[in-house]
Amino acid sequence: MDLNLAQTQSVLIAVRRLGIDIPEPIATVEARVKAIAKAAESVAPAHHDMLAAIIRAVDAGKNPVDDKDVQRMLAGQSLANDAILHGLRGEAAQLLTEALIEHQGLLFDAWRAKFDKATTDLAAAYKVLGGVNLNDTETVLQMGLDASAAWSTANNALATLRDVMTAWQSWATVTRQVSVRNDYAILRVAAVDWHTYRDHELGGTIDYWKLTGLGIPFGLADVATYQRRVADIEAAQRAEVAAAERDRMTRMQLN
Structure with a gap:
């Protein structure tokens, strides 16, 4: 083939x-x-x-x-x-x-419905489990039946979210409508400002459980939304670098 x-x-x-x-x-x-x-x-x-x-x-x-x-x-x-x-x-x-x-709009609408349901389920599970490590099944079992049910809900939600992102990435790779950059992966699923992105080290693999704990609102991005989020992050980063450079030059002049 x-x-x-x-x-x-x-x-x-x-x-x-x-x-x-x-x-x-x-x-x-x-x-x-x-x-x-x-x-x-x-x-x-x-x-x-x-x-x-x-x-x-x-x-x-x-x-x-x-x-x-x-x-x-x-x-x-x-x-x-x-x-x-x-x-x-x-x-x-x-x-x-x-x-x-x-017909990308039809695909993104279908993905968004699955995505929104999964992130809602994940938030509900987090309320029960708190910041427990989902891989720590022993601790989860000790927390009781409600925790075990929430753990199952969380893992099912995470599986759905990963499948949505696989579809998103496959579509982007094939159609070449948007550049797939791993360091900006989070911007496909949430709008975060530069300081949040930097301070919480959110570049790279998407950690949905961590994002839920941080209270960051989820929102699956279409092409235009993703590009806008990337542009906003990069503009803020450039502004910070420029401000730092101005401060450095000012200190040099004072000295």
Whole structure:
């Protein structure tokens, strides 16, 4: 399978993992893409089928060159060259990518519904468990049945949030509508100012449990929202650096 087509289809796999139905406009294109990919994979006849068709023509007293079955298989064999097969898969990937871009709003709406439910569940679990380490199951068990139920809720919510982010990242990687930077991963799921980002060391992997404990409001970002959050963080960082430089120059002049 062509790598680009496989990557594009990985977005839909991630969507389905969340239990979300593929939006109808995208599903329609997906069906067409599957048909194109199947044609690309099945256009070439198997060698033994070609031989069998030739033998049938000979047994029927025909010139194999004039036999329709043989002609059909020869045509398929001609089409089954790397350039054509790669091109068909590339066209299929492009069609699906365009659909993922055009109908991105439907995807983000579906992801946001799952995301909001999961973050609400996570907040409810945090009220019961406090800042306990979710990997410390012994402590959780000692806290009683309510804590155990909250622990289960929290882990289910975290699994959903990770699946949402996998879908988000897969979509971004395939469509190239936004740069996927790990140091700004948190900005996909929450709006934080520069000082919060810096002081709590929020760059890198998203720690949803930590963010819940900090009381940071969640909000799954679409492309425009994510880009705005990144721009705000970077502007504030530049302003801080510039202010520090001005202070340094002032101290040098006073000395």
